[in-house]
Amino acid sequence: MAIAGESFKSRASSALSDASLQTSIAGLKSGFVAARARAVAALPEFEAMRDAGAAIKDHTLAHLDVYLERYEREVVRQGGKVHWARDAEEARRIIREICAAAGARTVVKGKSMVSEEIDLNAALEADGLEVVESDAGEYIVQLAGEAPSHIVMPTIHKTTDDVADLFEDRHRAYGFMDRAKSAAELIGQVRTILREKYFAADVGITGANFLVAETGSNIIVTNEGNGDLTSTLARVHIVTAGIEKVVPTLNDASVLLRLLARSALGMEVTSYMTLSTGPRRADDLDGPEEYHVVLIDNGRTEMLGGAFQSMLRCIRCGACMNHCPVYLSVGGHSYGWVYPGPMGAVLTPMIAGHEKAKELPHACTLNGRCQQVCPVKIPLPDLLRRLRHQQWEQGFIDATTRWGISAWAWLAQRPKLYRAATGLAIPVLAWLGRSSGRFRSLPLASGWTAGRDMPAPQGETFHAQWARRARQK
Amino acid sequence: MSASGREAVLARIKAALGNRLLTEAEAASIEKRMKSPPVGPRPGISGEAIEQFIAKAKGNLFTVERVVSLQLLVPAVKRLLEGVDGIPDISVAPALSHLGWPTDWDINVGPGRRIEPISVTPALAGIAETGSVILLSSSASPTSLNFLPDVHVVVLRASDIVGFAEDVWARLRSENVDWPRTVNIISGPSRTADVGGIVVRPAHGPKAVHIVLVDD
Amino acid sequence: MTGDRASQTNSTQPRVGLFVTCLVDLFRPGIGFACVKLLEDAGCAVEVPAAQVCCGQPAFNSGDTDATRRIARQTIEAFAGYDYVVGPSGSCMATISKDYPEILKDDSEWSERARALAGRSYELMAFLTDVLEVSPPETSFEGRATYHDSCSGLRSLGIKQQPRTLLSGVKGLTLTEMQDAEVCCGFGGTFCVKYPEISVKMVSDKIGNIDASGADTLLGGDLGCLLNIAGRLKRLGKDVRVLHTAEVLAGMADRPGIGDGDRD
Numbered sequence: 001m002a003i004a005g006e007s008f009k010s011r012a013s014s015a016l017s018d019a020s021l022q023t024s025i026a027g028l029k030s031g032f033v034a035a036r037a038r039a040v041a042a043l044p045e046f047e048a049m050r051d052a053g054a055a056i057k058d059h060t061l062a063h064l065d066v067y068l069e070r071y072e073r074e075v076v077r078q079g080g081k082v083h084w085a086r087d088a089e090e091a092r093r094i095i096r097e098i099c100a101a102a103g104a105r106t107v108v109k110g111k112s113m114v115s116e117e118i119d120l121n122a123a124l125e126a127d128g129l130e131v132v133e134s135d136a137g138e139y140i141v142q143l144a145g146e147a148p149s150h151i152v153m154p155t156i157h158k159t160t161d162d163v164a165d166l167f168e169d170r171h172r173a174y175g176f177m178d179r180a181k182s183a184a185e186l187i188g189q190v191r192t193i194l195r196e197k198y199f200a201a202d203v204g205i206t207g208a209n210f211l212v213a214e215t216g217s218n219i220i221v222t223n224e225g226n227g228d229l230t231s232t233l234a235r236v237h238i239v240t241a242g243i244e245k246v247v248p249t250l251n252d253a254s255v256l257l258r259l260l261a262r263s264a265l266g267m268e269v270t271s272y273m274t275l276s277t278g279p280r281r282a283d284d285l286d287g288p289e290e291y292h293v294v295l296i297d298n299g300r301t302e303m304l305g306g307a308f309q310s311m312l313r314c315i316r317c318g319a320c321m322n323h324c325p326v327y328l329s330v331g332g333h334s335y336g337w338v339y340p341g342p343m344g345a346v347l348t349p350m351i352a353g354h355e356k357a358k359e360l361p362h363a364c365t366l367n368g369r370c371q372q373v374c375p376v377k378i379p380l381p382d383l384l385r386r387l388r389h390q391q392w393e394q395g396f397i398d399a400t401t402r403w404g405i406s407a408w409a410w411l412a413q414r415p416k417l418y419r420a421a422t423g424l425a426i427p428v429l430a431w432l433g434r435s436s437g438r439f440r441s442l443p444l445a446s447g448w449t450a451g452r453d454m455p456a457p458q459g460e461t462f463h464a465q466w467a468r469r470a471r472q473k
Numbered sequence: 474m475s476a477s478g479r480e481a482v483l484a485r486i487k488a489a490l491g492n493r494l495l496t497e498a499e500a501a502s503i504e505k506r507m508k509s510p511p512v513g514p515r516p517g518i519s520g521e522a523i524e525q526f527i528a529k530a531k532g533n534l535f536t537v538e539r540v541v542s543l544q545l546l547v548p549a550v551k552r553l554l555e556g557v558d559g560i561p562d563i564s565v566a567p568a569l570s571h572l573g574w575p576t577d578w579d580i581n582v583g584p585g586r587r588i589e590p591i592s593v594t595p596a597l598a599g600i601a602e603t604g605s606v607i608l609l610s611s612s613a614s615p616t617s618l619n620f621l622p623d624v625h626v627v628v629l630r631a632s633d634i635v636g637f638a639e640d641v642w643a644r645l646r647s648e649n650v651d652w653p654r655t656v657n658i659i660s661g662p663s664r665t666a667d668v669g670g671i672v673v674r675p676a677h678g679p680k681a682v683h684i685v686l687v688d689d
Numbered sequence: 690m691t692g693d694r695a696s697q698t699n700s701t702q703p704r705v706g707l708f709v710t711c712l713v714d715l716f717r718p719g720i721g722f723a724c725v726k727l728l729e730d731a732g733c734a735v736e737v738p739a740a741q742v743c744c745g746q747p748a749f750n751s752g753d754t755d756a757t758r759r760i761a762r763q764t765i766e767a768f769a770g771y772d773y774v775v776g777p778s779g780s781c782m783a784t785i786s787k788d789y790p791e792i793l794k795d796d797s798e799w800s801e802r803a804r805a806l807a808g809r810s811y812e813l814m815a816f817l818t819d820v821l822e823v824s825p826p827e828t829s830f831e832g833r834a835t836y837h838d839s840c841s842g843l844r845s846l847g848i849k850q851q852p853r854t855l856l857s858g859v860k861g862l863t864l865t866e867m868q869d870a871e872v873c874c875g876f877g878g879t880f881c882v883k884y885p886e887i888s889v890k891m892v893s894d895k896i897g898n899i900d901a902s903g904a905d906t907l908l909g910g911d912l913g914c915l916l917n918i919a920g921r922l923k924r925l926g927k928d929v930r931v932l933h934t935a936e937v938l939a940g941m942a943d944r945p946g947i948g949d950g951d952r953d
């Protein structure tokens with residue numbers, strides 16, 4: 001998927017006038033925010049867990065090479081293979097080669113954000129493979145030719161009617177001739193279609209919420225059970241994972257799993273949490289014959305060891321976007337790539353570079369609600385501000401803003417001059433606005449006055465009045 | 474191919490972390506952390522583990538039935554099938570195939586099938602914290618039986634109920650078992666809310682999970 | 690004007706340097722005078738160093754960290770020697786107390802001074818409640834108000850209860866909590882002019898909540914947010930008064946609200 005983070009503003013503008021989208025996101029706002037708040041309120045240990053979760057991630061990242069090598073050793077001991085990919089291109093090549101070696105025709109996929117990140121589906125389809133997403137939400141956006149608009153709930157931008165229209169059009173091929181009327185019927189169609197696909201699949205690809213160095217396992221978390229059918233029934237199981245997914249032990253994973261379910265969905269647990277370790281054992285009755293893990297860097301090592309390392313703590317829970325008033329206004333597609341909301345506004349420029357995502361770090365009020373809910377305490381506003389600083393230093397800030405800020409900062413360092421200038425201008429503005437108390441429009445302030453009046457100054461500046469008061473004393 | 478990827482990625486990681494060797498103290502602390510993994514903060518358990526397990530399991534929309542011996546499993550499944558027309562067609566994990574299933578039923582002992590009305594499989598443990606059951610894959614318990622059936626019957630011994638997942642990990646470590654291909658922590662029927670935010674059960678897996686809790 | 694420093698203080702009075710904030714200086718000097726009154730009533734000697742302009746946040750949030758450092762050093766210098774630095778804005782005071790030490794931490798000459806200043810800098814409500822432990826001032830205000838928690842004050846400085854506690858003493862005032870009081874109003878400094886459509890959507894959501902609360906007055910502790918909310922309220926023709934909490938507490942709320950004129 002092409003990265004279009006630089007067209008944030010125009011996408012956001014259409015999103016704001018999309019009534020059906022606005023209705024869909026409104027549900028997120030009321031439902032998930034409240035559910036998370038209830039789950040957190042019910043757990044006095046939650047703050048301690050956040051600290052523990054952040055500490056586990058920090059410890060692992062500080063010794064990432066050590067834990068990845070241990071993890072690899074365990075995977076190999078259990079009969080699996082570990083592949084390392086420097087970037088998206090290498091990751092795609094590795095996966096295509098595994099599929100080719102397996103003589104694959106049909107690939108079923110569990111939900112994996114990193115596979116979206118490396119644009120895997122298009123590459124496999126170009127090789128002539130049939131690729132089917134199995135998570136109901138991912139299945140729907142794939143069928144619609146869209147990208148997910150949320151990292152946990154890919155279809156949050158779609159209403160039931162939207163899905164009914166889509167299936168009515170596309171599911172005739174499977175013999176569903178009538179329009180489905182309810183969510184249950186629609187999901188029933190997905191279940192029926194996917195059941196066949198699981199059994200037909202040569203390769204099953206899943207992501208990993210965690211990789212466990214202790215046992216060489218990958219952990220996936222779902223409510224649907226699709227990931228399990230994907231990894232159990234295909235002949236070959238491929239796990240795609242960013243290198244930051246590793247944790248030392250099962251106990252560490254347990255801490256993070258408690259945080260994940262509550263932060264993502266406001267639930268104590270999801271229906272399925274599954275550890276997969278290697279291919280089927282000699283006497284097993286099911287399970288894949290091959291088990292591959294593709295460890296993907298793709299920009300992550302550039303965040304390691306520096307000011308952005310905390311971003312690698314991210315467990316992809318989506319809480320930051322559920323609580324982001326900007327995301328909740330413009331939806332996920334406005335961000336132009338696979339990672340939306342606050343975490344995406346950091347990750348997209350970090351992975352894709354500033355040129356492709358110039359706007360994202362600025363499309364934020366730095367209100368801090370994301371940081372307040374992030375289960376691993378990532379200082380997202382601080383990281384966004386650091387990205388703005390990088391942009392300033394590297395010349396990515398547009399000339400008008402640059403000039404404006406510099407001129408203002410120049411004046412702000414000259415209090416006497418500043419006082420003289422404002423001492424003259426403010427009383428004039430105050431006088432002009434005295435009867436209504438506000439302006440409907442002002443030269444150079446259309447950004448403000450397009451949707452708001454500009455309150456008029458109350459009178460002379462504080463400093464002018466204070467100086468006079470001091471003189472009179 | 475990937476060998477070079479491996480060296481390159483590891484080199485980048487080491488460079489990002491400052492290319493320094495672990496001190497002896499660090500190496501020792503990592504070793505210790507791996508050998509005896511620390512336990513993080515956890516929710517409290519109210520009352521008896523078994524009582525909380527049952528309450529939480531019901532909250533997860535499991536149905537729970539207590540029986541006094543494993544011999545009562547077959548009658549329990551019979552009751553579940555009451556009112557179902559035709560010859561019962563069920564899948565039973567090999568671990569439970571010896572329990573005297575009715576000879577006039579169709580009994581599949583083996584992995585799950587495309588159409589799988591009901592399966593019966595054994596659990597390793599129950600977790601009181603969350604009302605979850607933990608199931609391991611093995612020659613005696615294929616994983617597909619946990620996901621393909623419409624109704625999944627899980628057999629759990631009351632003495633296998635522990636407080637937390639960490640207790641199960643400790644048990645597996647101490648028993649030094651060959652690590653199974655799959656460990657499933659199951660905490661409810663299959664569900665999704667991906668269409669219009671409306672919760673639908675089932676999605677791809679079982680629509681109902683029935684726990685037969687065997688007192689022992 | 691530093692000459693008037695310490696002129697009328699006695700030695701037991703805490704000497705407070707008032708950080709006026711640039712928006713209060715320009716748009717609503719009454720808030721500054723309300724601060725002076727509240728601080729003096731609480732027994733402080735209040736002075737206003739002349740060499741202050743702005744905390745530097747617009748530059749900081751735009752990525753110009755160098756300019757921010759220069760402004761920070763100027764502010765640190767201007768407020769050297771006071772027992773406390775107090776300002777009527779959680780946002781500006783968070784910049785001084787959280788960001789200055791961070792951006793100057795590698796500056797051998799200034800890092801210590803930045804930390805020292807941070808350690809004695811307070812937002813007005815927090816200072817009155819947590820440091821001076823004043824009892825709610827006895828004043829009156831007729832109205833049914835709701836309170837908007839501005840983001841920096843709330844999340845960087847933990848300001849939540851303090852203004853509510855102080856307001857609890859105001860006769861005639863009922864405070865009704867609105868839904869999502871803690872959600873950003875869409876101001877965000879330069880954000881509101883860079884992304885006006887999103888900003889207006891956010892402030893419109895805020896106004897929906899103000900309306901639903903049934904309040905006739907909106908109170909808050911940060912003038913940036915209040916200008917934004919008032920600007921949208923007035924554009925929509927809503928009859929809600931917008932005031933800074935300090936104005937109400939100081940008994941200085943008898944003048945037109947923010948964005949209201951003589952005519953209203």
Ligand code: SF4
Pocket residue numbers: 263313314315316317318319320321343370373374375376377378
């Ligand atoms: S940044 Fe934090 S809140 Fe956002 S997805 Fe990652 S872990 Fe969750």
